[in-house]
Amino acid sequence: MKNFWTNYPEIAYELEIVKNIIKDNIKSSEKYFKESIFELVDAGGKMLRPGLLLIASRFGNYDKEKMYNLAAAIELMHSATLIHDDIIDEARFRRGIETIQSKLGKEYAVYTGDFLFCQCFIMLSKFNYSMDNLREISAAISQICKGEIRQYNLRYSLDTGIKNYLKIISGKTAALFAISLYTGAWESQCDEKTSKLLGRIGYHVGMAFQIIDDILDFTGDTLRLGKKTHTDIIKGYYTLPIIYAIKEDKEGKIKDILENNIIEEKEIQELIKLVNQFKGIEKSRKLADKYTEKAFRSIEELPECKAKKILKEITHELLSRNY
Template sequence: MPVHPMWEPYPRLQSDLQSVLQVIESHLQIHDKQIEATIKDLVYSGGKLLRPAYTLLCSQIGDVTHQEKERSIAVAAALETLHMATLIHDDVIDEADFRHGNPTIHTQQGNQFAIYSGDYLFCVCFTILSKYARTLAHLEFNARSMEKILTGELDQLHARYQKGTSIKDYLTRISGKTAQLFAVSCYSGAVTSQATRRQTMLAWNMGHYIGMAFQIIDDILDFKGDFNTMRKPTLADIRQGVYTLPLIYALREQPEQLHPYLDKKADLTDEELMEILAIVEKTKGIEKSRWLALKYTDKALKSLNKLPVGDYKETLYELTAMLLERKI
């Protein structure tokens, strides 16, 4: 079962990620074979499997005698199904036509079909966790984490087209929407290795900071990237009413210039979007966002530095640097 080519330099991790996909597929048993086939297509659609990779790497934090590969692979699989479920629901809410360059489920099968598919993956997530979570408290922790992720998604939905969104509002939103799942992925991996309380919290903090920086950079790339990089049109977020950090910084400097554009909501023309981009660049909204992403990156690396010595740390450094230094 192939995984993304980015894992080829890490054959051990590549093999474990293939096992993650196998665990997910083994739990996809639906009476409606059309839905089952659609979900399997999503599983093998070319996602990078970043969150399970962090789970697997952090499962090496604890004492080597306590590391259980089967458990860590299963927990990584559960968290990836949670991630896929949120992506399906996101695509419905955002009316996104593509995911990883492929048509989204709702564009092919309709919203009802897509929502059911996402709900089913939530069930798969907890089915796997119920078998492999080390303690009931760990299972409850993951349930609370899922609640925070969904709250972040709801916050984004309520914030659409809101010109008064503050930097604090934005950071709170991405803390739930993105950083929470990175944090719980790192934390859960550490828990499976029976790492100490301090070590698991370091893993949590590292994942949180990585997730914050990751989302900020993603949002910058919406302004500066291209379709081949993001697999979605540039400035798609503004058209959908999702006002991210570069625009929020610009709104603080030039509200009188930007409000007439934003009042048009989804009716913005391509030319007007380019004029918004020019204002964002003029007010250094992208540069300021980049600075904040680097600040979170520094915090992530400081947490990583405090983790126990091991081969896994070098891979964590390389993976984190690769994610947080994407072309802007």
């Protein structure tokens, strides 16, 4: 987290405060429970969503205490979804540490994720946040759940289609990026136009971010990315590069591989070759670029201030990853 925000020491400092607020709100007398959640919080990731919320709040009247609590609630919500994701994916590691479901069992992880969701709403009740905003946050959680359900229902489907894929990532990733920027602006008393514009920026950034992530599953390596690559393919989640390539693969070579019950390294390498051959990576890059361009065009519409400059630089950092 610190490396990502190095050029913005004020935000890095505030995100440490946010992290401590999270810890204060998830304390428990249950030893293993407390240790497992604290470990996840300390692993931290980039804390993108709370960071974006703090940036958006600077476009209005910046009430630090109120924004720190809201940012902590948003990150807690994100952590809860990650814990539940790990259960479904049977993931062993997250952010370089053993997952709760792997270490303590699926039942324990389910209750932990549920607890974090509850604490999130308790935190949202501590300040006089607008009812409209609370409804928007609830709607975002609903979108995330629907995105995950849609993705799960389409596991191993060779006819997922671009439209379904975009609906999935809209819920899984873009919704929380959008709500982070929107709520930060709205709760700092920005006008409706600015708040909605920031929400739209979050949506475009989230869509591009996830598409790039899915491209990196084909072009990146485990050491550089800090996570195991090709796991989506093995688990039957066919992302945009494969969807595009299947459409161009008239002989059905990709489908033949994916219909095989066991996909090993040899098959993975052949899939990567075919996805490149049928321009799955190239077309995915073009779509990611379209969302990136939309994000930057919308940023230019924002009022001139230091926060706009930071948001533009952060967006460039997020969406210019080497893919």
